[in-house]
Amino acid sequence: MSNEARPERAPSRLSLRTIATYAAGSVGTGGYATLPGLVLTYFLTDNLGVAALAAGLIVTVAKVWDVVIDPLIGAASDRQLARTGSRRGFMITGAITLPVFFALTFAVPPSWGPAAGAICVLLAFLGTATAFSLFQVPYVALPAELTDGYDERTRLLGWRVIVLTAAILLFGAGGPMLRRATGDPVTGYLLMGIVAGLAIGVGMLIAARTARASALASPTPSPARLHSADETPRNAGDLGRGMQSRGLREQYLSGFRTLRRSAPFRALLGTFVLQALATGTMLAGAQYVARWVLGDEAAVEILFVALVAPALIATPAWTALSRRTGKERAFLGASILFLIASASIVIAVWMPGVWIYASVAVAGIAYAGLQSLPMAMLPDVISHDARTGGSGQAGTFTGIWTAGETVGFALGATAVSLMLAATGYISTVAGVETVQPDAAVTGIVLSFSILPAVLMALSILPLSRYRLRRSDIDAAQTLPA
Template identity: 25%
Template sequence: MATTHDGTLSAPDAAVTDPARSVPPIGLGTRIGYGSGAIANGIKNAAFTTYLLFFYSQIIGVPAGVVSAAVALTLLVDAVADPLLGRWSDRTRSRWGRRHPFIYGAALPTALFFLLAWFPPAGMSDLQTGIWIFVTASLTRMSISAFEISTSAMTPELTEDYRERTRLFGLRWWFGYAGTYGFTTLCLLTFFAATPEFPRGQLNPAGYPGFAIAGALTIFAAILICGIATHNRIPYLRQAEVRTERTSLIGHLREMGSALKNRAFLAIFGFGVLKYSAIGLYSATTLFFLTYLYQLNAAQVAILTIDSLVAATIAAPLAPVMSAWIGKRASSMLFAVVGVSIGLTPLFLAYNGWFFAPGHPLLVPTLFAIGALYGAMVAISLINTSSMLADVVEDSALKTGRHEAGTFFAASSFMQQCSTAVGIFLAGRLLIWADFPAKPAPGQVSEEAIRSLVIHYIPCSIGLWSLGALFLLFYPITKAKHEANVAALRAREAEARAVEMDNSALLGPAR
């Protein structure tokens, strides 16, 4: 039985796991399969945040303002689609549970729409190309949101343990980084390898079709592997409660609103929107800095991409240690602000003429070391914040009587989509303010334009991260509070089961 917000009993909740029932531990194959699903979102993020603006503005020749505005408008679609997908996932009942139908159903559409985004029809005007970007990006993001929301919502259902959740999210973030940076590294060394005509292979138009096809196929495979690997956990996942009456639209909105007004959630949401926007801004501009400020070729860019994999490998085991040592909230705030400050150092030094000049033998190694350190600190913050959101599920359930992980992780999906929409929009604005040319000829990008881009970027980036971190001051859930929430929910569910058994005995046939 499930309880409502006023403490009364509702229809039986098939998801409440009976403590007497033996639940097998999560096997290594299931863990790896679950984590590897994040490769799909990692590839989408890398392609859309780092390469989409670069491809359309520097290769196709569409003004950066048109591209950034088209991508920014997709945020309006996400604002409607993500909460509906999360709510739909929470309420779905099927023989495959409430998460796996969305996982399997997302594989083919995500891969197809992702592929179409990189093949705009020839002969279109800038406005028509902007519409093409908006439509294909929106459909890609909605499709992958169905997958990402459902898989993320499984985490609080896989384990209630405070630290174990951080480990699972650490694994998931590592695979996400592998998708983002491992895939792009391979592409830079293959599809964007230097040629006599294009010594900086990222400017070679012929490399992008292979890049898009490889991305689509890998996304499709990663989603299916995640679904198949976690299929054996379906009997042990929390299922949707049985409802005897249909819920009206107003009722759905009211229930979603009562969950999303949770104070802990609002703190994470405020931080999330700003931090992911900052991440999107970084991703959308970094290829411009590497290409024009540091004047690196594709092989050197590939080397610097590996530093993020090093960062994720460091962060995954350290994140649960830091959460146990100083708490999830403190580690999320500290590592975010300090890490980003370190990451901005090369740009600040280069702007003032104090950094290694292009071609210096120490340039790439120094950027690699700083990138690995900065990336590891930011990754620890991201992992612990994701784990914090999982803890919100029980905090909300104690107040509302409903386990709505899908609703909360729909908001998380929306936050991450901000990294593409808001980040690319801000990058487009910075490029316009810097008077950066579209599809420039060799040597056409002036030093003044590059310096202007740097000086606009630094305060924008650190400002987003610092302001976002302040929101976490309002996050109230500690380890002790989480454990108390879990214990209270178990007691409530045990009481509901006891009442159900008593009622069944009283109403049973006479013997």
Template identity: 30%
Template sequence: MTPRTIAAYGAPGLVLAALALTFYVFLPKYYADVVGIDLTVLGVVVLLSRVWDAVIDPAIGALSDRTRSRWGRRRPWMAFGAIPLAGTFMLLVVLPHIERPLLEGLYLGALTFLFFLFWTMVTVPYEALGAELSFVYDERTRLLGVREGAILAGTLLAALIPIAVGLGVDLPAGAAGERQRYWLIGLTYAVLVMLLVGVCLLFVRERTWAESQRPKAFFRNLKTIWGNGPFRIVLAAYATSALGVSVAATMILFYVEHVLGSRAGPVFLAIYLGIGTATVPVWIYLARRLEKRRAWLLALGVNTGAFVWAIFLGRGDAVLFSVIVLCSALGLGGVMALPPSMQADVIDYDEWKTGARREGEYIGFWSIIKKLAAALSAGLAFPILDLSGYAPGAVEQVPTAIWTLRLLYVGTPSVCNLIAMAIAWRYPISRGMHEGIRREIDLRMAAGEPLALR
């Protein structure tokens, strides 16, 4: 694959990650402290909208598998989803305060439902496209590693944008200034969504598929997906780790402000993501040397072994936390970059068993896990924090709220990653096994309709 194709494919990951981080990390605090939405209402809205999002993921994935058009089966979905995705995100960041909590919750819920519908129309076909662009074991890791590197860079961008937006602009003080700041953030991301998705659509070509490789009845396929043993292993490990990561992402600003007594949450997040992004090429190299499973286990171990010590920190320990963030970030690139390549390998395993290419269906189920993890992180963490006595907007929090923040932010991801490592240890697809699978698939295809690039 050419560097231009790899870069063009990775480009949308930058802005899609920025949207996701803004929604899960910055908007909840903005809604609670500036807009004035009740924490429990916020948690319920996020949970219900993400359950809806999870329901439509496999449906859109399956529909994209079965789409026939002159532009391929993934790009039409991305094209039709990008503009309304940008529009609904703008509406989310200019959310008005409504005096009646029920109406406010319904309005936020409706917008969130639409946002995730268009999000899925873009992201599920986009991720499915990556799994089918290359069948080469190490080239696939490089391609998807670049995408995950772009996602980390986009997350870093989202951490820095709230700091940068408004510099040189005379924004009003207080809530009015924050509202104008988020309007500028929303406009920036809306433009980037349309621009970077457009770059991918323009420069990345799709494969055409033999009719025998197209999946047939969706519901009959569910049994064979779940019967894919390597997929179950990597999905379970990833899901467990993703739950912990989502809880930490949701709680980081609360932890830094109320446990450490610092306002530097975006700075810590920028350090973490910057180092994680920079180490992605190192983890791609290690995956080539150690193979993917061993490299992923090593990344999880480095990430968790450093991060767990943050549970002992308190007010005034910002410098120590910086050291922990730096060390933990050394494993982040591998934690993020390697699972998508392992996921693509299990899709090849499925083709070897069934003869069909079903990236959309597999990505749909993969996305369910990512989104349910994010939904649970908000739907459970916020009510737990509310029950602990957390007072929104207050400078000082009660001790039970402080310890709850420690356990949510540090304890949850540490335990989840340890469980994920135990599960991932059993992942069976090595380089040799994958190369054997691809050889047999290619021999079968040699007797039938060949693959070509559109």
């Protein structure tokens, strides 16, 4: 064998403890992503009497704030890693502060009036969003640091999505149950905010332990990581001082350079943002479908069971399929399946009924793949960029990624509120009954069916431009002799 030979190095296998600890963070992710998306717009329009358009604007402003700070948190997380060898500090700060702001978001009583109530909810939700970003941005960066194996990342993220799916079921069904537990909407929302906020914070704190483990993982770095911020570099002090000297403008420009440099990241991010927008519209519209299409506010819990229960079973199947066909092909299959399932719900305009649960269940099977597969592909993109570009700024990648995801979910709620406003939806305060016009009910169905289907179809275009394959990742597992 010549001196140029490059023997393969098998990636380390993650322990069950590491996988379980990391997956616990999805309790927080699932709770934050589910409850505000499910009930916040409804809380504003049907409990505080805020107009639908204004309610959508409140959610959008808070999410735009996320987009502004996420790249900064990502860069700061890279600096913390370079300085201390861990991203743990940011994660713990977010975990401790989020329960407080989350409870305050749902603590506003209708007696304060729509204007004052809207302002208070906006301020509290801005605090919640900031706390969540402090946790989520470094959390998403960890898989690239925990393992460099193509299939091992799928295994790690697959279990994370199983916990995420269970958390969505828990918060999506349990949150509305807590809201009704007191028999009074005002105290019910407060109870929901306190209990859910604490559960989210506990999950985040558990996952923060993984950040310490990631700094110690893989004692023999691969070429992809010799120049990477994903491990503590030998010249960590020099790197830390260099990154600290960068201004805000440079940190934002670094994110744009990342997008320009990495074609796989652009394709994956574009796909994920459009799909977050699609699923965000369904999430924001579920409560309205339950009350005004199915005729029972409590039906939202059944909708969530129909969506999430199949996903618990389907996630391992998507993981297995990705090993046979590649992550990108399995991801395409999940996207097409979700498109078909969501489009079929449009029939409810003319024939509403319990059959909707079947379509939602099929969408739930697809949703498991839409969550696990792109999250397993993101560490591949990060390590590929580190190997080819030598940058290895995982926090910068995940800051942009989290901002994009936030934009998608925020605009999903905005799209629903615009649809409601355009079709004449009537807002009200807690305890006051009203009747919605037929046009508003039609708008609710369209926002839950055709709108997400169209967005999912659009997401397939950037996905078709994703060129990173297993062979590209496996190439990073070789070392010079």
